[in-house]
Structure formats: structure tokens, C-alpha cells
Amino acid sequence: MAHIVATQWPLLLTGLWHTILCSVIALFFSLIIGSLFAIFEIMPNRVMRIIGHVYVEIFRNIPLLVITMFFFVVIPLYVTKINGFTAGTIGLTIYTSAFIAETVRSGIQSVESGQMEGALSNGLTFWQSMRFIILPQAFKIVIPPLGNQFINLVKNSSVLAFVAGFDLMYQGNMIANNTLQTMPSYFIVAVLYLVITMPLSYYMRHLEKKLA
């Protein structure tokens, strides 16, 4: 196993880098998109509510792989050339944003309704009171579940292996093929995933306890 690490470390490092990069990019954009649709879901306007709802239900109930493959296969055919990393990151972003929308929505709804009324009666618009009053309180509540979403995101980023996204899982396969030692190669990759996810998950549990 030490031999594999010694000879294949460049592949492992690029894999680790792509996994982290993809997760962070997808987290950033899915937070924005997810919060937007969460707000849609609770807006007074009925049409917006339906739009938010449809978006969340559709992308929560379709496998990530289907979404990712869609972007990987369809965009090059009709729009523009796209590499596996980009297609995978787009797929991950959209998939995760639906889950984040659900999390953020429940966070917003757990903020006492008097807060919104107070903000509105003080002359703020709906969007202003969302931004300055409701969202800051909601995000404090949803930090632990959002952290768990991020852990899921890191794990789900392994779907990039299907579209040649150079992530950890993809490189793990490469190494397994190069060295013909499948078990040790996958073991190393598993350890690297755990290095990212385990500290996060213990930290989130600690946070949950602290906030509870």
C-alpha cells in the first residue's frame, strides 16, 4: 500500500484537489440557488410558490446520476463542448440546491412569524426583511443540517467518476487499473474521503449538541 501511495501520489493529489474544488463550487452555488427557491416556496405569490415547489420536488426525486449524465451528454450535443468536471459540478449544484432549499425553507419557517410582520410594518419590503431580518436568523438554525448537506455533497461528488471528472474516485479507478491492486487502491481512496468527511461530521455533531 505504501508503494502505491509512493508511486501514485500525483494522481491522488489531483483527485483530492478536484473533489474539494468541485464540492466547494457546488456548495457555493447551491446555497444561492437553494436559498432563492426556499424563499420562492414561502412567498405570498402563489405562482412563485408553485415554481419553488416544483423545482424542489423534481430534483429531489431524480437520481443525481441522471441529472449529471444529462448535462454531460446533452449539452455537448446541442449547446457547447463541456468537460466532465464542469458537467458534474453543474449536476451536483442543481441536485444539492433542491435539498438545501428544503433545509433553508424549514429554517425560515422556524423563525417566529412576528419577525416578518415586524419587519414589514417597519417599512421594509419583502426582500429587504428576508435579507436583513429572516435569513440571518434562519441560517443560524440551519447550520448543522447544512453541514450534513455538505458532507453528502462531498460524498456525492464521487459521481464525477462517471463523467471523467478527475475526482478522487476516478483517480482511484485509474490507480487500480495502473497497479492492478484493486483492494489497496480503493482502500487508500476511502481513507482520503474519510479524511475530508469524518472531521466535518464530528464537528457537525458537536455543533448540533451545542445548539440544542
Place this chain on the structure above:
Amino acid sequence: METVQNFINAYSWTNIHYLLQGLWVTVEVSVASIILSFIFGTILGVIRYANIKYVSAIIGFIIDLIRNLPLLIIIFFTYFGLPNLGFKPAIIEAAILAMTVFESMMIAEIVRSGIMAVDSGQMEGALSNGLSYWQGLRIIILPQALRNMIPALVSQFISLVKDTSLATIIVLPEMMYHAQIIYGQNTNYIIPMFVALAVLYFVVCYALSLIARYFEKRMSYSK
């Protein structure tokens, strides 16, 4: 007009039949894994909760390890790794095994937090009424915990159904794989196939979530 024609051609009886065959494999693998992982998950969750010396801590650590791995790598382990250890599972067995191992750990966590959410007075009451610890768990605590767990359990099962698509990588002949074969023959079929995939997965998963909502309602009446 051309796109409409593409859709009509793509949804020929042969293709739809082929897709539905894939859906059947998806359902088979999902049902088997749901049943197995529910059993093992409950057992592991109870053990982790019960604070048995050393055992609970070790099991808890294993649960945390596997929970924090991507399912994909567990599929690789079972299909490409196990033959190294002298056990060569068939594709469908490897898929079910991988899903079961992964989902059991997820369910174990759900079970444990479900049990912890039951008021501690319940256990004290059971014990002071002369039940043993395990009787109290089985007869008093678990049924109440199960009620709290249903939403989390069902969303776990939904993600299990979706995750079966990952087993295409070991060429499990499920729906995603069959769709890939169909649109591999004709690029005009790509969009119709993705639409069909989305609709079929959506129907299965959404139906599950409706069932969950129904049970949630019924349970809240009986409270």
C-alpha cells in the same frame, strides 16, 4: 416536428419494454436492500444506543466510518474487492450487498436518534414495572421511536432507490443502464430517454414520499 417524431420513435414498444425491465431490476434491488438494511440498521442502531461496554463504541465507530464514505466506493469494494478475498458475488448480489451495507449504517443512525427522542421516563417506567432492559426497548421504546422515525426513514429509502442508479458502474442492468444502451444506438433518442428516466424515477420516489405523508398523518392522529 422532427423532435416530436424523435420522441415517438424513441418510445417504441421495444424501448419502453426494455426500460421497464430495467425499472423492475431497480425495484428488485431497492426492495431487497430496503428490507435487509431496515433489519440490520435497527439492530445496529439499538446496539449503538444500548451502551454495551466496548461493543457499542466499536459499532458506533464502524457506522461513522461507512456513513462517511461515498456509496460508489462501497460498490467498488463489493464487486471488485471481494473477489480478492475469495468471494465472487454476482452483479446483482454485489449491488444489494453494497446498498445494504451502506444503508444499514444510515438507518442505524436514524434509529438511534429516534430512540433518543423518546422521553427517558418511558424507559424508567418500563423498568420499574418489572420489564427487563431489552423488553423495555422492544415493547415500549422501539414502537414509539418508529413513529418518530418514519419521515427520516422514508427519505432514506427514497435516496436508496435513487442510488441504485450508481450500480450502472458494475453494469447492473437497471433502468439507467438500459437507457444508456438505448440512446447509445441513436443520438436522437438522448433527450427522450432522459425525459423517460426522469419521469419514471420521479413517479417511484414521489409515490414513496406520498405514502410517507399518509403514514405521518395517520400516526399523528393516534397520538
